[in-house]
Amino acid sequence: MALLPKPWPVGLVEQVEPLVRRVLAPNGSAWTYTGTQTFLVGDGRGLAVIDPGPDDAAHLDALLRAIGPAPVVAILCTHTHRDHSPAAAPLAAATGAPVIGCAPLRTSGGDAVTDAPFDLDYTPDRVLADGEALAGPGWTLTAIATPGHASNHLCFALEGTGILFTGDHVMGWATSVVAPPDGDMADYLASLERLHDREDRIYYPAHGPAVTRPRQLVRGMIGHRRQREAQILRLLAEDTAELPALVEQMYRGLAPALIGAAQQSVWAHLVDLERRGLVGRSGPSWIIAP
Structure with a gap:
């Protein structure tokens, strides 16, 4: 397991690329590692917020401080697990930005245990189809459908940079959990193969450190699943x-x-x-x- 510096930089803004900053939510656990990382893409002319995270007042305040006076073009969600999308609604209310990205998910018709991991209140203003692009001042993000960990999971490619925001599909600190009935191992492996065929320079997952040798990691993940x-x-x-x-x-x-x-x-x-x-x-x- 990769180690991150302690104390973990919860609530602080970190510049990780010329157009990318991240803010760590205070929801670290055995399932989320140090917590959910929200990424801000763009500059003062207009931002995209990727995976706003849990509906936590301290995290929302940290995001609004990081955003400052910059307009928010869109709030994007890779999928609707409860550590990724619930802050989308209060952040949209605070900024006036639309919620764009993955489709909403209804899993079981009300079974409390099955539905527990999911944000069933998530209501996007626009759903991005596979390959569909969203543009802002100086940046373009393209949706890459990667079902498996969740049936509605998307990754987002920052065009022209080699950056892929991988949500929970690929992480450097652990393999993703694939939990039926919504999670699907065949879909997960097909999505890994799809990413392996790409030539991204670096992955920024929602949990844990950046992945600097993405194809090598994905190849190992596919091999690990075949071994299991x-x-x-x-x-x-x-x-x-x-x-x-x-x-x-x-x-x-x-x-x-x-x-x-x-x-x-x-x-x-x-x-x-x-x-x-x-x-x-x-x-x-x-x-x-x-």
Whole structure:
């Protein structure tokens, strides 16, 4: 796991590129690392705010201080998990800017457990389609559809700079959690392949440090997921197993706080393998398909 300097610069404005600044939200956790990083793209002539983060008063104040008198052209969200998009509405109210980016998401028709990670109040003024561009003074951002971690996930390419804002799709500190039913392992791997085919210079994820060798990291992530898939098939060939037992064998010594995330990703692999006819279910247990 990559380490960042402590104390973490919560609420401070950091200039990371000529046109890019970031502000860290105070929501660090085992799931978010040091917290959600909100990126400000542009200069005093007009800004885009990417992933405004949680609806936290201190974070909103920090963003408004960083924005200052500059007009906000758009507030963009990569996806609608609760650590990314809830601040969009109060920031829009404070600045008058439209909320643009990913589509809204309705996951389960009201199941509280399934819906818990999602910002169901997110209401964009405009949804960006794959490949659609948004321009401001001196910058153009292009939406890259990258479903998998979330079905509505977008990355944003800052044209002419080699910069890609990757949200939660690719992070340097950990692999993304893929949690069904909204998360989809097949989509996630296809989206990784899509990014690997690009030639971006650097990734700025919503959590953790910048990724300075993006294609190498993405290639490793694809390989890691294929290894996990092969591991599942090998274990099930030896014996049937329920999900918790599989995770215990696959992730020996894992910190208790991360077991839930590991279970979700293994579940996503199992669902993908089942769709492909490679595994099946026998009651609560998973088996190699006959």
